[in-house]
Amino acid sequence: MRIPRRQRLLAVAVAYAMASIGTVSYAADPLPSWNDGSAKRSIVDFVAKVTKEGSPSFVPVAERIATFDNDGTLWTEQPMYFQLLFALDRVKSLAPQHPEWKDKEPFASLLEGDVKGALAGGEPAVAQIVMTTHAGMTTEEFDQIVRDWVASAKHPKTGRLYTEMVYQPMLELLSYLRANGFKTFIVSGGGIDFMRPWSEKVYGIPPEQVVGSSIKTSFEMRAGKPVLVRLPEINFIDDKAGKPVGIHQHIGRRPIAAFGNSDGDQQMLEWTAAGSGARLCLLVRHTDADREWAYDRSSSIGHLDKALDEAQAKAWTVVDMKKDWKVIYPFEKR
């Protein structure tokens, strides 16, 4: 059989490309920022098991669904949830248009730099701050507001962009799962429209694979142009028992792997674990006060108590940040 010269050259190129792909994916460690240990081993073993054709625990590609909490699981959530820091910054930006805020809580305290005082009003105060800063504009306007903030706002402790404060080991885990045919989703208590403007660039997770809390929107015509207006009304809270509900609503199948770090993720992990076949349920435990933060049972942010008990009782994987992770943030790498 004769093959024309151009096809022969192409074939050689393809053969070389395949050989080099082979080298990369088999030889290199797909999780280089993870120390060897039980956490890393449980991940690698699980992936090997569900991807091995012919094995009883094999899972077809279409069913390889993995869900990730965001705050405290993919990025830092201290000294407070980043979305709340966004809202506080937004109050400051909007203040010139709201002279009445000077005498109105929680805004008055906030504008004097007294965050603690502002949040002393509890949930109603937070709700007022969130609705004031997240509603009233179109979805396109809000998208731009978030993009602008993410591109410029700096974390109070590290001085880094918030999107730099993502966990390098988790970025590797996301890539590793996707390279093995998984579809990766965010399932977060955070705002769905707060995460979507940057989730694709930062995590490789496109907007249609982001599940989160939301406010209602309304379709309107403005000057002949259709817009979606963000209303000051809760649509859905994607936290605790809401996470399996959100997963069912958006994904419509049960994950085979789920990743969280707090009691807010407990029901997501239970829902994932309750399916038949191999499952991976993993909690990130914040144990590194030097490189990140250390907190669990007594923290109001990222409260981890009942879920930790259940993880220990059911032998879910618990990541000890300090021991299991070689680096925390991408910017630590040389």
Add this chain to the structure above:
Amino acid sequence: MRIPRRQRLLAVAVAYAMASIGTVSYAADPLPSWNDGSAKRSIVDFVAKVTKEGSPSFVPVAERIATFDNDGTLWTEQPMYFQLLFALDRVKSLAPQHPEWKDKEPFASLLEGDVKGALAGGEPAVAQIVMTTHAGMTTEEFDQIVRDWVASAKHPKTGRLYTEMVYQPMLELLSYLRANGFKTFIVSGGGIDFMRPWSEKVYGIPPEQVVGSSIKTSFEMRAGKPVLVRLPEINFIDDKAGKPVGIHQHIGRRPIAAFGNSDGDQQMLEWTAAGSGARLCLLVRHTDADREWAYDRSSSIGHLDKALDEAQAKAWTVVDMKKDWKVIYPFEKR
């Protein structure tokens, strides 16, 4: 440079495979059930335009989102919406457990075979039928109920399974778009959990790409096992102005192509058209009383009136089923 014999053989095989793939995708008509005409041309021209790298109308793969209405766009919706036929069948199955229905409308009429009488109660009657048949069980139980019905129930006119009454030209269109890097979604007024059990097999659309109307669910522990229970309470109506809202909620980006057949799709097409760059907005018009049904402005099912005016005013693509489609259903093909 020397290549080992095994790799050389592999390379030759790959080269042949690539050459033959090339032949298939360029030579064969990807829309063989579509007659040549303006509708087919507008589809092919649009796809060529957005996939041509370097062209000003090029759209990156991640943004190639196409949304399809289901009833009357992907499958038949006559003599009434198939989901309503499912509900009526379900009432009959449940009747032995509900002796009280004999004296209670709308059930009494239904059980006597008087569908028209049962539906005379209008929306409250329909809502009662839907809630009785769609709520009260777990999501897994409902999934199985739908699977069983879809595998056995027959259409009253053709005697075919409902999932055989899908439009062959639209199946080709779905495949054609996907082969060109599009992600295809259903955005339907029908129930999200009524469509998901069969959408992947029938349309190649996985559950996470189905958007539809829904009732609320609640996460519960039953005998130590977590379940989601379907509640008799509307969560979301994915119709008319609800369609752009559902698209935003589930997909989080604006489609560049949208396909519908009724006034219920008008806002989805408007929302799609209002984005910048090349757009394809298409309405299927039911004009074939012999092979399918003919109805539009005066029909209560698949009512097509204002959207048709807008399509004509804005030069959206209107498919004339009778003229544009060589075959309607897959079973017509020899």
